[in-house]
Amino acid sequence: MRYKPLRFELECVEPGALPRFKGFAVRGMLLRRLKERFPGFVRRFLYGNHPIPAVTQVPPLTDERMVDVGDIVSFRLNLFGDAVDRDYEIILALVDGELRLGSARFVLRRVEHAETGEPVWDESAYRCVKPEKLDAREPVGRYLVVTFTTPTYIVHDGKPRVPKFHMIVRNAARKFTMLHRRFGLEGLTRRQARNIIEWAERAETIRMDYRFETLERRSARLGRHVFRTIVGTFVYELPPEPPDRVGEVLAFAEVYGVGKFNTAGLGRFVLGEAG
Incomplete structure (x- = not known):
């Protein structure tokens, strides 16, 4: 794209x-x-x-x-x-x-x-x-560091969550496919999306260093909306054999962001590898 x-x-x-x-x-x-x-x-x-x-x-x-x-x-x-x-x-x-x-x-x-x-x-x-x-990221190693540089508001099962790796990937895969299809490009097939999410669900969170930040949003349509976000760093241990196209999804998510209100700058993160 x-x-x-x-x-x-x-x-x-x-x-x-x-x-x-x-x-x-x-x-x-x-x-x-x-x-x-x-x-x-x-x-x-x-x-x-x-x-x-x-x-x-x-x-x-x-x-x-x-x-x-x-x-x-x-x-x-x-x-x-x-x-x-x-x-x-x-x-x-x-x-x-x-x-x-x-x-x-x-x-x-x-x-x-x-x-x-x-x-x-x-x-x-x-x-x-x-x-x-946007090119796919290089294959990641065993440990992936995700550093959220702006407040992030991820909702899973109807509730705001401290993000596990599969929540990040699930949200990114959905945005990736919807945006690609909007412009007539090839998004993820159902099988590809399922393989990526199932792989991400096997990842383990091994370290967290984060804080909560309360933000306020005002709009003419919705009025005043106060919500709690997170900023910080998470280290995940990834399962072996990453599936097809996961590198494309991660590269897209780094630029596009994840979670709610990402079009206003929330959900920005950078990826790195831990030793």
Whole structure:
């Protein structure tokens, strides 16, 4: 699957306060601007019964909530599938209108490729950059380290959970298949998904180092929603003989995120191997 990671830099022009976790504010700002400027983009990519092919990635939790004139706030936006060819619409929507995060006001100063630093837009020009292709991860060893870098909210059997490995993989496999099929690509077959999940269910959690973080979300439709998330590191002992396509699912999940509200930046993690 094609994807394009973009990094946006916003400069504060009117001081104010930001929420502790900025993901919901960034996603709300993007939706408001796109609805006003390019409603067709919203209908095509941001609503429906499938995962949203554009996810935000923001800095971790921080107690620094006040911003002053000239301060820079940045965020990353990962575009997937056909959405990679429509990045200019997102940029134009942010250039044209008022940008507010919390009570502060911003203007867009720069957009660049999030991994190479190649400029995409500044105040003088827009430059097209090629999308990336998500490749499968190399085979993992016996011990896998999963470090959640932003708050993560995984629900299993109807309840929020401290994640076991199979919960991460089950959630990632579902998002992987739904997003691929949305763009006419080959997702997981039922047999492949079952083999991956059954393999993941045999993994053991051998070490956990995490903390709970309480977040608050407000929306016009749902009102105030307070929920408890986790941030931290988990070490899993994996069973032998990983099944087909599990490397693709893990590579996708590292970029797309897992759990609820991943399109607002929750559920970001990095993978590593323990000795």
